[in-house]
Amino acid sequence: MKERNSFKGSIGFVLAAAGSAVGLGNIWRFPYLAAKDGGGLFLVIYIILALTFGFTLLTTEIAIGRKTKQSPLTAYSELKKGWKPLGIISCLVPVIILPYYVSIGGWVLKYFLLFLTGGGTTAAEDGFFGGFITAEIEPIIMMAIFLLAVAIIIYKGVNKGIESSSRILMPILFLLVIGISIYSLTLSFTDSNQVTRTGLEGLWIYIVPNLKGLTVKQFFTVLLDAMGQLFFSLSVAMGIMITYGSYVSDDANLVKSINQIEFFDTLVAVLAGVMIIPAVYVFMGTEGMSASGPSLMFVSIPKVFASMGTIGTFVGCLFFAMVLFAALTSAVSVMEAVVSSIMDQFRISRSTATLLEGIIALAGGIIVCLGYNVLYFEFKLPNGSVAQILDIMDYISNNALMPIVAISTCVLIGWIIKPKTIIDEVEKDGQRMHRKRLYTVMIRFVAPVLLFILFLKSVGLLTAI
Secondary structure (H helix, E strand, O other): OOOOOOOOOHHHHHHHHHHHHOOHHHHHOHHHHHHHOOEHHHHHHHHHHHHHHHHHHHHHHHHHHHHHOOOHHHHHHHHOOOOHHHHHHHHHHHHHHHHHHHHHHHHHHHHHHHHHOOOHHHHOOOOHHHHHHOOOOHHHHHHHHHHHHHHHHHHOHHHHHHHHHHHHHHHHHHHHHHHHHHHHHOOEEEOOOOOEEEHHHHHHHHHOEOOOOOOHHHHHHHHHHHHHHHHHHOOOOOOHHHHHHOOOOOOOOHHHHHHHHHHHHHHHHHHHHHHHHHHHHHHHOHHHHHOOHHHHHHHHHHHHHHHOOHHHHHHHHHHHHHHHHHHHHHHHHHHHHHHHHHHHHHOOOHHHHHHHHHHHHHHHHHHHHHOOOOOOOOEEOOOOOEEOHHHHHHHHHHHHHHHHHHHHHHHHHHHHOOOHHHHHHHHHHOOOOOOHHHHHHHHHHHHHHHHHHHHHHHOOOOOOO
């Protein structure tokens, strides 16, 4: 059997894993939830969960990958005979996610090109976004270009593709995030009522806990929102961290690497709020902060840039370049999880596996794009929201399959093969796992209970919270 590729250094692994974690969810969902859930209260709960709940799931998946040297499709059966179905579900998640993620990546590419060519004011016009995604040809072209870029990186392999691109894209992404965050704090705007709003006031709304009228029910809502955001943000239960963990050498310091991934993901998530909340507050007031998802990214934010005047086009170009890099690094990790699984299961070459998954993702991406025009329909999901093709795929992968994978993994590690299996793997290089007692309690008791509650809420079976 051909020796498995591995990251050349720990920094390559950390940047690749952080690149997976730093995706669109950090940028368009985190700021909205923070604004909705009392600002600083959400931040404090999120950080606490990152150090406990997030640490547990992240450590588990990376250790499973390094221990088995397998991708998610085959790793679980390698750990314990009879657990192949969990590997299949785990692999199915990125298969479902990639087509709609590259479709959204195509939207980001379109907006980046618009701002790059000076068309930022066009992007801010009412109805522009709706007109673009309901077009039959252009969204497919943008999606295909984005997918091609992702496939090229995957085709080039672990070292020359994933690791090399992460070493270039991630430092640029971090610099852009920090630069835009600082600029956002310098903004000020006086509206028609002669009321002046500043970026620092928006920052205050973002970081200071708002406990006024807080009830127990509201607290649990914030807790579940923060946990759900962290769950998706860290790229766990998608097979990604198992895949990347399988490329980590046995002498690598896993404790240090996991801490760094936690830090970078949390830092970018928090800075996403610093980038967006003050800017939206300055130009659109508190009512503008209620937007999330595509409506925030492709409707509200372009209007903010248009309000900035001439410099708005330049700032908008930098912003969508940053979003494009974030989308690209995340899409690379999603595709690699599938390609690696195909290679391990069927013993075929990387080029063949990349071509196969590329065709599947392209076909799925076309269907997603057509879901806004010729294939448009509305379907009511179990949680009560009205959806079309992209929303349905997102619901199945994020709300149903991912919690099932995570809960099952907790059961397998916590109760069947025991937490010591993971702890021994982490400490293989001689490093001490300082949070091992916390890990044991979390993986056996706390994490599965929290995940089960999150699952019930996600699928609409828990409406009390």
